[in-house]
Each structure stands twice: as structure tokens, then as C-alpha cells.
Amino acid sequence: MTEDPFADVEDFIRQRFEENFQQLTLESGHTLTADVKETALQQVLLYWRKLRHVAERVTDTEVRLSLPNQTSPQGREFTIEGVVDIVRADDQTVMYDIKTHDADYVRANLELYKQQLNVYAHIWQELRGEPLDGMAVIATDFPHAVKDALANPDPLALPAALQAWQPLVPIEYDPAHKDRTLYAFGETVDKIESGEFAPPPLERLNETIPGALTHERFGTRICRQCDARFSCASYRQYARGSRQVGERRMTYFTDDQPDQELWRDAGLSG
Numbered sequence: 663m664t665e666d667p668f669a670d671v672e673d674f675i676r677q678r679f680e681e682n683f684q685q686l687t688l689e690s691g692h693t694l695t696a697d698v699k700e701t702a703l704q705q706v707l708l709y710w711r712k713l714r715h716v717a718e719r720v721t722d723t724e725v726r727l728s729l730p731n732q733t734s735p736q737g738r739e740f741t742i743e744g745v746v747d748i749v750r751a752d753d754q755t756v757m758y759d760i761k762t763h764d765a766d767y768v769r770a771n772l773e774l775y776k777q778q779l780n781v782y783a784h785i786w787q788e789l790r791g792e793p794l795d796g797m798a799v800i801a802t803d804f805p806h807a808v809k810d811a812l813a814n815p816d817p818l819a820l821p822a823a824l825q826a827w828q829p830l831v832p833i834e835y836d837p838a839h840k841d842r843t844l845y846a847f848g849e850t851v852d853k854i855e856s857g858e859f860a861p862p863p864l865e866r867l868n869e870t871i872p873g874a875l876t877h878e879r880f881g882t883r884i885c886r887q888c889d890a891r892f893s894c895a896s897y898r899q900y901a902r903g904s905r906q907v908g909e910r911r912m913t914y915f916t917d918d919q920p921d922q923e924l925w926r927d928a929g930l931s932g
């Protein structure tokens with residue numbers, strides 16, 4: 663018998679994670695750097711450790727919700743789709759949306775999440791005729807305290823950090839959010855169909871994001887994850903920035919990062 667009652671489950675998660683990773687790498691021709699892959703695995707494992715009580719009670723997993731026949735402000739038809747998990751227990755039905763964002767960011771930008779989940783709630787209740795008693799976002803990006811604890815040799819550090827972590831963010835049901843979201847989606851559909859792809863101005867990239875790490879800006883938090891950044895005029899301006907900061911940012915364009923060899927190899931063999 664193993665000492666840790668959940669060791670078998672975590673071994674299973676590691677194995678499935680690796681299988682999924684290999685499959686996605688083959689399908690896409692892209693890979694992840696070693697540190698990003700390890701962080702992704704840690705997110706899954708810690709999600710399990712912290713929210714086992716939710717994960718074990720999920721009754722409907724990866725439920726695909728679809729809202730067809732929507733019309734944009736300029737008269738174009740579009741469909742909204744989303745994927746959620748459902749827990750039906752103790753005469754209650756709760757909808758969960760798993761996000762790879764951190765909980766502080768979700769709480770500070772709650773309006774964005776309310777809009778999205780209220781559309782899903784509308785589909786679930788009004789179109790499917792299913793009951794719904796609550797909604798929540800599960801924010802799987804663990805905080806710095808947990809990251810520090812993972813590197814701390816003290817065996818009590820991680821349990822204490824996990825205890826303090828609050829990744830569940832309840833979302834209030836408000837049908838008015840659904841209409842605003844549908845309108846905003848429609849506006850985006852019109853822009854895409856009209857070929858309007860201009861990036862936001864530099865001022866937007868310099869704005870500090872609410873709930874993000876101290877002084878983290880849009881250009882750092884959002885743009886650095888964006889595949890279009892190397893051909894984006896606003897990001898180029900942002901990367902030049904002030905001289906000192908700009909030099910650091912410009913390394914994104916100019917320097918070989920240690921794991922770039924791995925990315926290149928994966929791209930060539932994909």
C-alpha cells in the first residue's frame with residue numbers, strides 16, 4: 663500500500679498529460695519549452711490536489727454549449743460556442759468554467775467572466791431547459807506563494823500555501839450580461855468580416871492590467887502570449903519603449919532563448 667493515497671491518481675495524471683502532450687505536438691507541429699511544460703503539468707496536479715472535492719463530483723464534463731442564429735449589428739449570422747463542466751449533487755447544479763488564469767486577475771476583471779458565463783447560463787437554462795443553482799470560474803494558474811512553496815524543502819510549505827490559495831471564483835447570474843456579450847461578439851464578428859484587424863494603440867499596451875502583478879501592463883501580460891506580436895506595429899512600438907526597458911523588451915525580437923532550439927526541432931519534425 664502506498665503512503666500517499668493519491669499517488670496513483672497523480673501518476674495517472676502525469677501519464678495522461680504526457681500522452682496528450684505528445685499527441686498535440688504531433689498534430690500541431692509545435693512544442694513547449696521544458697519550463698512551460700512543467701508549469702502546465704504542475705497546474706493540472708495542483709488543480710487536482712486543491713479542488714479534488716470539485717473534480718471528483720463533476721457529473722457532466724466538457725459540455726459543449728452552442729448558441730446559433732445570432733445576428734451581428736451589421737446583420738451577419740454567427741454562432742457562439744463554449745465548453746463547461748457541470749456538477750449535479752445534493753439537489754444543486756453548478757456550472758464551472760476552467761480558466762488557466764490566476765484567481766486575483768479573475769477577481770479584478772470579474773465583468774469579463776460574468777459576461778461569458780452568463781451566456782453559457784442562458785444556453786443551459788433557456789435553451790436546454792436545465793436547472794442551474796450557481797456558477798464559478800476555476801482559476802488554475804497558481805499564485806506565487808504556491809510557486810515558492812514548490813521550491814521550498816520544508817514539507818509544510820506547500821500544504822500551507824495550498825490552504826491559502828482560493829482558485830474558485832463565484833459568478834453571479836445576471837441575464838443582462840448575456841445581451842451585452844452577444845452584442846460585443848457581434849461587433850467583433852463584423853470587424854473580422856470587414857477585415858478590420860488594426861491592433862489597439864500604444865497607450866492601451868502601456869495600461870496597467872487590474873489584478874495583475876504589480877505594474878504589469880497589457881503589452882507584457884497579453885501581448886507576450888500573442889502569436890501576432892512580431893508583426894504587430896503597436897507591440898513593436900511598445901518593445902522599443904523607453905531606452906533601458908526597451909532594450910530588455912527588444913531581446914524578445916533579437917536574442918536566442920535557451921529553448922528556441924527545442925522549438926525549432928519540433929517545428930522541423932512536425
Ligand code: SF4
Pocket residue numbers: 861862867881884885886888889890891894895896897
Ligand atoms: S501583440 Fe497581439 S495582443 Fe498585443 S496589440 Fe498586437 S495583436 Fe493585440
